């Protein structure tokens with residue numbers, strides 16, 4: 001019969017490739033029990049959206065089955081998302097991570113990416129909120145198929161829930177089709193209210209859909225709370241790419257780590273002949289990401305079903321989960337979750353974090 005010490009020793013050889021350390025020293029191995037020739041244990045990953053779950057699971061089984069005296073491995077995989085160090089202990093906030101989705105200019109599919117990212121992460125088992133901070137054109141309610149929020153409770157705004165995601169938008173509070181002229185201080189207090197007056201509950205990830213460009217909302221958000229990171233969405237053509245450079249630069253100045261660039265509307269796959277046409281150019285996002293020294297997270301093809309799903313309030317990852325665009329979105333969601341884990345586990349907790357002002 002193997003000893004618990006031998007089991008732990010064997011598991012020290014299983015390295016989390018993303019984090020570059022063994023799963024024992026990362027604290028991922030729990031509840032190890034050896035009973036005769038049977039070993040039972042739980043491996044706690046740093047995100048339910050881990051892109052390497054199957055690989056780690058296979059390596060754990062192989063490592064244990066190679067031990068003399070082990071015939072059966074009862075392995076449970078679970079996940080616990082680590083909190084961003086600077087977000088811990090801020091009174092009244094229960095977010096483990098805040099992720100901003102931005103773009104250099106409008107119409108590149110930023111809200112579409114934010115929606116599908118949030119729904120994909122929730123579908124993988126994470127607790128997710130989606131905050132529509134695009135106050136100039138709040139279209140998240142429509143894209144998520146929700147019209148209103150529940151009545152407030154205990155002086156707190158209650159978010160709507162759609163596809164397992166808690167959703168809040170200025171669109172729920174404003175009369176439809178009436179433009180609002182936002183001034184800087186009003187924007188700042190609206191963003192603060194969305195962070196502190198909404199009963200989000202404990203969230204693994206709060207995804208924030210920013211307005212396009214490099215304006216006041218992003219600045220307010222970054223001043224109010226420490227963001228875990230930002231994702232910048234672009235289309236592959238040159239005009240959009242120079243805009244994305246500005247967006248990346250803005251996040252850098254705000255000291256928000258850029259988790260990567262997403263290239264949306266990349267190529268169009270003809271539904272008749274299956275040939276791909278690069279309508280907006282080719283591979284520009286990857287080249288730009290390389291030039292700017294930020295990760296490239298992937299390409300989402302142009303697919304009419306993306307727009308149809310958006311208009312019908314059914315995000316593509318729900319409406320057509322097997323389509324190449326939905327697969328790309330899920331893959332991007334996994335990569336983002338993995339990068340957040342890497343950032344959180346490599347960053348030491350600072351001595352004090354600023355409260356939301």
Ligand SMILES: Nc1ncnc2c1ncn2[C@@H]1O[C@H](COP(=O)(O)OP(=O)(O)OP(=O)(O)O)[C@@H](O)[C@H]1O
Nearest residue numbers: 106107108109110111112265301302303306307310
């Ligand atoms: N990959 C795609 N294939 C087809 N249509 C897409 C794709 N991505 C987005 N769209 C469509 O493009 C339009 C613009 O997308 P979206 O509203 O997400 O952009 P945005 O960058 O958030 O724009 P803005 O910030 O200006 O509101 C929408 O009709 C959306 O459904």
